[in-house]
Amino acid sequence: MKILRIIYYLFIAVIIIIALLLVVSIFSITGNFKVMVVQSGSMEPAIHTGSIVVAKPAAEYKQGDIISFGKASKTKASVTHRINEIKEVNGVKSYVTKGDANNAPDLGETAQSEIIGKVLFSVPYAGYAVDTAKKPFGFMLIIVIPAVIIIYDELRKVKDEIIKIRAKKKEAKYGEKIKKESGEEAKEA
DSSP states (O other), rough: OOHHHHHHHHHHHHHHHHHHHHHHSSSOOOOTHHHHHHSSSTTTTTTTTTTTEEEEEOOOOOOOOOEESSSSSSOOEEEEEHHOOOOOOOTEEEEEOOOTTOOOSSOOOOEEEEEEEEEEEEEHHHHHHHHHHSSHHHHHHHEEEEHHHHHHHHHHHHHHHHHHHHHHHHHHHHHHHHHHHHHHHHHHH
């Protein structure tokens, strides 16, 4: 029974973490952090497909930094690649990026204004859960399954309490009956 309780709490914790990651990936976090899901294997093995990356704008970007850039929308995802080369023309920097698993650098250069931020860390494969939660069926699973489990658990606790209360009432009633009977016997003696 203890194992089931541990599994139950682990499951609830995972659901809560996924829900938080979902919210965080949709809205900006205080401190200008951005959470994104990696959609391709272009950064393997450094960052796996389905990972979540956390990026934050930096004052300066250096060659070798992993950055996320581009406009993320419903139809187009941002890109997370490594800075391969930095070019400067008339004091304006642009960055040539390349995925670690790609043979050649990206076709276009990335302007400073297009950079979302430098990748601080990634969480492997957590993006699959967040991506699933963004879909209607996945969102229902994130809300409905935990709600059903919590409601079931609470109803079970209420039922157990009702059984305990009834048992105490029966015990008290039975105790009074015994006292009355023993009191009558004492009077007869």
